[in-house]
Amino acid sequence: MSTSKPTITFSRRDFMRTSSLASGGILIGFNLFTACKPEAKPPVDLASLNYNDFNAFIKIADNGAVTIFSPNPEIGQGVKTSMPMLIAEELDVAWDKVLVEQGVLDTNNYTRQVAGGSQSIRFGWEPLRQTGATARQMLVNAAASRWGVDPAECSTSEGVITNGAGETLGYGDVVKDAAGMEVPDKVKLKKKSEYKIIGKDTWNVDLDKIVTGQPLFGLDYKKEGMLIASVIRPPAFGQKLDSYDDSAAKQIEGVLDVVPFGDKIAVLAKDTWTAMKGKKALDVSWKNDSKLESTTDHDRILTGLLDGKEFQTLRADGDVKKAFAGADKVLERTYESPFLPHNCLEPMNFYADVRSDKIHLVGPIQTPERTAQEIAEKLGRNPDEIHLEMTRMGGGFGRRLYGDFALEAAEISHKAGKPVKVVFSREDDMAAGIYRPAIKYRIKAAVKDGKVTGYHLKEASVNSNMYGLIPNFFPAGAIENYQVDVAKHDSNITTGAWRAPYTNFLAFAEQSFFDELAEMMEVDKVQLRLDLLQKVKGTTDERIQYSPERMEEVIKTAVDKSGWGNQPDGVYQGFVNYYCHNSHVAEVANVEIEDGMPVVKKITCVVDCGIVVNPLGALNQIEGGVIDGVGHAMYGDFAFENGVPQSGNFDSYRLIRINEAPEVEVHLMENDFSPTGLGEPTLPPAGGAVANALKAATGKRLYKQPFIKYPELLTVPEKEIIG
Amino acid sequence: MPTYQIKVNGASRSVNVSEDTPLLWILRDHLDLVGAKYGCGIAQCGACTVHLDGQAVRSCVLTAAQVENKEITTIEGLSKDGSHPVQQAWKEVDVPQCGYCQAGQIMTAAAFLDKNPNPESQDIKSAMQGNLCRCASYSRIYKAVEKAASNMS
Ligand code: FES
Ligand code: FES
Numbered sequence: 001m002s003t004s005k006p007t008i009t010f011s012r013r014d015f016m017r018t019s020s021l022a023s024g025g026i027l028i029g030f031n032l033f034t035a036c037k038p039e040a041k042p043p044v045d046l047a048s049l050n051y052n053d054f055n056a057f058i059k060i061a062d063n064g065a066v067t068i069f070s071p072n073p074e075i076g077q078g079v080k081t082s083m084p085m086l087i088a089e090e091l092d093v094a095w096d097k098v099l100v101e102q103g104v105l106d107t108n109n110y111t112r113q114v115a116g117g118s119q120s121i122r123f124g125w126e127p128l129r130q131t132g133a134t135a136r137q138m139l140v141n142a143a144a145s146r147w148g149v150d151p152a153e154c155s156t157s158e159g160v161i162t163n164g165a166g167e168t169l170g171y172g173d174v175v176k177d178a179a180g181m182e183v184p185d186k187v188k189l190k191k192k193s194e195y196k197i198i199g200k201d202t203w204n205v206d207l208d209k210i211v212t213g214q215p216l217f218g219l220d221y222k223k224e225g226m227l228i229a230s231v232i233r234p235p236a237f238g239q240k241l242d243s244y245d246d247s248a249a250k251q252i253e254g255v256l257d258v259v260p261f262g263d264k265i266a267v268l269a270k271d272t273w274t275a276m277k278g279k280k281a282l283d284v285s286w287k288n289d290s291k292l293e294s295t296t297d298h299d300r301i302l303t304g305l306l307d308g309k310e311f312q313t314l315r316a317d318g319d320v321k322k323a324f325a326g327a328d329k330v331l332e333r334t335y336e337s338p339f340l341p342h343n344c345l346e347p348m349n350f351y352a353d354v355r356s357d358k359i360h361l362v363g364p365i366q367t368p369e370r371t372a373q374e375i376a377e378k379l380g381r382n383p384d385e386i387h388l389e390m391t392r393m394g395g396g397f398g399r400r401l402y403g404d405f406a407l408e409a410a411e412i413s414h415k416a417g418k419p420v421k422v423v424f425s426r427e428d429d430m431a432a433g434i435y436r437p438a439i440k441y442r443i444k445a446a447v448k449d450g451k452v453t454g455y456h457l458k459e460a461s462v463n464s465n466m467y468g469l470i471p472n473f474f475p476a477g478a479i480e481n482y483q484v485d486v487a488k489h490d491s492n493i494t495t496g497a498w499r500a501p502y503t504n505f506l507a508f509a510e511q512s513f514f515d516e517l518a519e520m521m522e523v524d525k526v527q528l529r530l531d532l533l534q535k536v537k538g539t540t541d542e543r544i545q546y547s548p549e550r551m552e553e554v555i556k557t558a559v560d561k562s563g564w565g566n567q568p569d570g571v572y573q574g575f576v577n578y579y580c581h582n583s584h585v586a587e588v589a590n591v592e593i594e595d596g597m598p599v600v601k602k603i604t605c606v607v608d609c610g611i612v613v614n615p616l617g618a619l620n621q622i623e624g625g626v627i628d629g630v631g632h633a634m635y636g637d638f639a640f641e642n643g644v645p646q647s648g649n650f651d652s653y654r655l656i657r658i659n660e661a662p663e664v665e666v667h668l669m670e671n672d673f674s675p676t677g678l679g680e681p682t683l684p685p686a687g688g689a690v691a692n693a694l695k696a697a698t699g700k701r702l703y704k705q706p707f708i709k710y711p712e713l714l715t716v717p718e719k720e721i722i723g
Numbered sequence: 724m725p726t727y728q729i730k731v732n733g734a735s736r737s738v739n740v741s742e743d744t745p746l747l748w749i750l751r752d753h754l755d756l757v758g759a760k761y762g763c764g765i766a767q768c769g770a771c772t773v774h775l776d777g778q779a780v781r782s783c784v785l786t787a788a789q790v791e792n793k794e795i796t797t798i799e800g801l802s803k804d805g806s807h808p809v810q811q812a813w814k815e816v817d818v819p820q821c822g823y824c825q826a827g828q829i830m831t832a833a834a835f836l837d838k839n840p841n842p843e844s845q846d847i848k849s850a851m852q853g854n855l856c857r858c859a860s861y862s863r864i865y866k867a868v869e870k871a872a873s874n875m876s
Contacts, residue, residue: 078820203817210822211813211829212805213758213798220757228752253724253741271752272761273744345762345770345823345857394760394823395857426763616817620860624820627859650767650855659848661861 028058028135058087058135064159064172066091067099078617081205083124085613089197090132090189093171094158100205121613121675122582133187141184142177143169192611192672201616206392216392218349218363219423226351227256229266229412229420230275233432234286236643237493241265242287249281258282259415266412272423290492292643295338295438298462301489302440305460306334311485315471315543318481320446323454327446331520335443335509336704339462339638340436340498341647343655346394347429352409353419354379359386359410360419364393364400371403375410398497402434427648435638436498437462441509445517446481452517452532454481457510459502461488463495466502469545473503473579475510477544478532493640499628500680503580507684508633508691508705511576515692516701525575525692526559546579553669554606558586561667562604572598574692576685581677584608584669587626589662589689591697593716598697600630600690602663605682610673621678623664629686631656637706654708727787731756732800738787746790747771747782750797758798758826762855769854772827773797779834798826801833809833812871820858828854832868840876842868 059067068084084100136156143161144151153164159171209216241263249255249267254274259266267278324330350363365371368388376383393400409422439461446454455475459465465486476482518525536548555577567573570592577586590602603626612618635654639646647653691702700713724739738753750756759782762770766781773782774796801807809832819825835850847868
C-alpha cells in the first residue's frame with residue numbers, strides 16, 4: 001500500500017542554472033514544472049539551455065535582498081505564498097525580507113506543465129526545498145572558500161553565514177563568488193524541528209494590493225490600443241449560426257467592428273459597456289445542428305444507464321453477485337446531482353494581440369502551456385511566437401483549466417488585426433460553461449451475519465466518468481466483494497473538471513449510504529466505518545490510495561472534537577469521513593431547528609494533509625472548501641431546456657451567502673508526512689455531513705442535490721417543533 | 724455622447740459616455756479605477772460596491788446622471804495607503820482567497836460600520852449578505868468586520 005508517493009528523483013544539476021546579473025547579484029533559475037513532475041526527467045541537451053527554459057527564479061541582490069519569482073497560477077489557493085515559503089525556508093532567509101513576484105510565463109518551452117488542482121504543494125514539496133537548499137549551499141561554499149575554511153563548519157541564519165571562529169558574511173557579500181560556484185549535487189534538508197518558516201502563519205503576499213484595489217486580475221488588464229470584445233455564442237447547446245444582421249449594432253456610437261468567427265460573433269468597442277450593448281443589438285438567427293437536450297432527458301438517460309447492462313468495470317474484487325445472492329439483507333439506493341457551472345466571481349476574459357511576427361497573450365489561465373499550443377494550432381502559427389503572461393485569477397474551481405476564452409481572443413484579434421480582450425458577461429459565463437456533469441450513483445450493499453459482505457457502486461454520468469484512482473478510495477479494500485462500474489451518455493453540452501471532480505458528489509452519495517447502512521444494520525454509524533477500516537490495515541494491495549491508520553485517526557479526532565453522540569437536545573449531527581486528493585478528512589455537521597426549519601449551524605472539520613506549510617492559508621482553504629461544499633449541496637442547481645441553460649445570473653442561480661454559512665471549526669492533524677492537497681479535499685465531505693445531520697433532525701433522507709429543491713424533505717416532524 | 728462631471732475620491736472628473744453607461748464601467752474603463760469589480764451587473768453580487776455620499780451602493784446599476792453632484796468613493800479612495808480600519812482588519816485576518824470580491828466586501832463593511840460601530844453578530848451577517856464570495860471566505864469576512872469594529876471603538 002502506498003501512502004506517500006510518488007518518489008521524485010532528479011539531480012539538481014539537471015534543472016538549475018546560476019548566473020551573475022549585470023545589475024549585481026545572482027540569479028538562480030530552475031524549471032519548476034519539470035522539477036515538480038513526478039516523473040521529472042532532465043532536459044536532454046543541457047548545453048542548449050538558456051534562461052528562457054527556466055520559469056522560476058531566486059534573485060539575490062548584492063545587498064542580500066531576496067526575490068522569489070513564483071511561476072504558479074494563483075487562483076486563490078495560496079500557492080503564490082506557500083510555494084516561495086518552501087524555497088525561503090531552505091535558503092534560510094527571513095521571510096519578511098523576501099519579495100515574492102509572479103513570474104512571467106513564457107511558453108517558448110513546451111516541457112513545462114502546470115501542477116494543477118490540489119497538487120502544487122504536494123509535487124513542489126521536495127524540489128522547491130532542494131532548490132532553496134542548493135542555493136544556500138552555494139553561498140556557504142563561496143563564503144567558506146573566501147575564509148579558507150571547510151564549508152561544513154559554517155552555519156546560516158536569516159541570510160547570514162557564520163564560520164567556526166564566529167566571523168560572519170551576509171549572502172549579499174558572497175553572491176558574486178557564488179555565481180561562479182559549481183551547483184552541488186547533494187544538499188542536506190532541514191529537519192522539521194529546524195523550520196522557521198514552514199508551519200508558521202504567513203500572510204497572503206498580495207494582501208496589500210487586494211485590499212487597496214490595485215490592478216491584479218485579467219479583467220483589470222489594459223494595454224494601449226486594446227479593444228473589448230463581447231461575443232455572442234449559440235444560445236443552446238446543439239445550435240449553430242445561421243445568419244445575422246449587424247446594422248443595429250453598428251449604429252451604436254462606439255461600436256468599432258463586428259467580427260464573425262466560427263459560430264460566434266464578436267462586437268468590438270473601446271469600452272466594455274459599449275461592446276456589451278453592441279452584442280445585445282445583434283440580430284442573429286440560429287439553426288439546430290444536433291439534438292437539443294433537456295434536464296428531463298438526462299434524468300431519463302442516466303437512469304436508463306443505471307438500469308442497463310453496458311458498464312465499464314473499473315475495479316472488481318471477489319464476486320458481488322454471489323455476495324448479494326447469499327445476503328441476509330440488501331440495501332440499494334440511488335443518488336442524483338445536477339450540472340453545475342463554476343461561476344468564478346471574475347468572469348472569463350483574455351487579452352490577445354496577434355501580429356504577423358508574434359502573439360502576445362495575457363490573462364487568467366491555469367493551463368498556459370496547453371492553451372498556447374491550441375492557439376498556435378488554430379492559427380497555424382509556430383508556438384515559439386507566443387508569449388503568454390498570467391494574471392491573478394478571480395477564482396478557478398476548474399473552469400480556468402480550459403482555454404476556450406483565450407482561443408476566442410486570439411481568433412478575434414487575428415481576424416480584426418487589433419489587440420482585443422474578450423470579456424464574458426455573467427450571463428455569457430454561465431451559458432458558455434464547461435460544467436460539472438450531471439451524475440447519478442447507484443449503490444448496493446450486501447449484509448450477512450452482521451457484516452458488510454458486498455458493495456457495488458455504479459456511476460452514470462454525462463460525457464466522462466470518474467478517473468481511475470477513485471475506485472481505490474475508501475471503502476475499496478474494506479469489503480471482500482467490491483465492484484465499481486461506470487457508464488456515460490455523450491452529450492453536446494460541454495463538461496469538465498469542477499472543484500474536486502466526481503468526489504464532490506460521490507462523497508455525499510457514499511457517505512449517505514453508509515449512514516443508512518448503519519441504520520439498517522442497527523450498528524453505530526462511526527463504528528461501522530471504523531470496523532471497515534480494520535480490514536484494510538496491513539493490506540498488500542498497492543492500488544489502495546488511502547491509509548486506514550490515518551483515516552482512523554481523523555475519525556477518532558472528529559468524534560472527540562465535535563462531541564459526537566454527546567450533544568444537547570435539539571442539536572442533530574451528521575458524520576462523514578473521506579479520502580481524496582491525497583488527504584484524509586472527517587467532518588461533522590451540526591443542525592439545529594430554528595423557526596421550524598433545520599439550519600446548518602456548524603461543521604467540525606478534521607484534516608490530515610501531512611505537514612501544513614502555511615496554517616493561516618490552510619485554514620482559509622479548508623473553511624472555504626467546507627462552506628462551498630455546503631453551499632452547492634444545499635443550493636447549486638443548473639438545468640437545461642432544449643439545450644438552453646435555465647439560469648443566467650445570480651438572480652436565478654443561488655450561491656451560498658454569509659448569513660447561510662455555518663461556523664467551521666478546523667483541526668489539523670500533526671504529523672511528519674509530506675504535505676498533500678488542501679484546495680479540494682474538504683469540499684466533498686461537507687454535503688454528506690449536512691445530509692446525514694438533516695436526516696437526524698428531520699427523519700428524512702436526501703438522495704438528490706440540491707437539497708433546497710425538496711422542501712418537503714426539509715421539514716421537521718410536528719413534535720420537534722412543539723418540543 | 725454627453726459629458727458628465729462626477730466627483731470621485733475627492734477629485735472632479737469629466738467623462739464622455741452614453742447616458743446609460745453604468746458607473747462601474749465609467750470607473751473601470753474611463754477613469755482607470757479598477758478596484759470596483761464586475762461580477763453580475765445586476766446588483767446581485769456586491770463586487771462593484773462603492774460609496775455614494777457615504778452609502779454603500781452597487782455601481783453596476785447606477786448611471787452617470789444619477790451620481791452627478793454626489794461624492795463617490797471607491798476602494799482606491801477609502802484610504803491613501805490601505806490604512807482604513809476595515810482594510811487593516813482585512814489584512815490582520817488575512818481574508819482574501821482569490822481576492823476578487825474583497826474590494827466590494829470592504830466597501831460594504833466600511834459603510835456599515837460607519838453607521839453601526841457596535842454591531843451584533845446578526846447585524847454583521849445581514850449587512851454583508853449582499854456580497855457574494857465564491858471562494859466562501861465568509862468565516863474570515865465575518866471575523867474581519869468584528870475586528871474592524873473593535874479596532875474602531
Ligand atoms: S457587479 Fe454590481 S452587484 Fe454584481
Ligand atoms: S475571495 Fe474569491 S470571490 Fe471572494
